[in-house]
Amino acid sequence: MFLKKYIQAFGYAFAGIASFFRTERNAGIHSLASVVAIAAGVIVEITSNEWLWIFLAITVVFVTEMINTTIEKLCNKISKEIDPDIRIIKDIAAGFVLVSSLFALVVAAIIFAPYLFN
Numbered sequence: 001m002f003l004k005k006y007i008q009a010f011g012y013a014f015a016g017i018a019s020f021f022r023t024e025r026n027a028g029i030h031s032l033a034s035v036v037a038i039a040a041g042v043i044v045e046i047t048s049n050e051w052l053w054i055f056l057a058i059t060v061v062f063v064t065e066m067i068n069t070t071i072e073k074l075c076n077k078i079s080k081e082i083d084p085d086i087r088i089i090k091d092i093a094a095g096f097v098l099v100s101s102l103f104a105l106v107v108a109a110i111i112f113a114p115y116l117f118n
Helices: 002-023 025-044 048-078 084-117
Strands: none
Touching (some): 002 025, 002 048, 025 048, 025 084, 048 084
């Protein structure tokens, strides 16, 4: 019984991830940026430590985008009307993604700059 519920929980999680990639435009943009970063890493043969940073940055961006999407959808369910408090909540959630994306850009710059300029 426990194993069945555990497997079912994974199924729900994978369904949520699939829904995110199927319905959110930014998921496609982040996927493209991830493919570019991974391809660049393969081309310049980055180190294993550099790969860890690249995958951490990619993961953080996707996680914050998923959190942002969840918050936006919940806020839209709570109120269809313009509400200043909900606007602030949505703006803060969007800020998560901006901060994580800037983190990813800094990681990429630190890792790839030496390969590009040497």
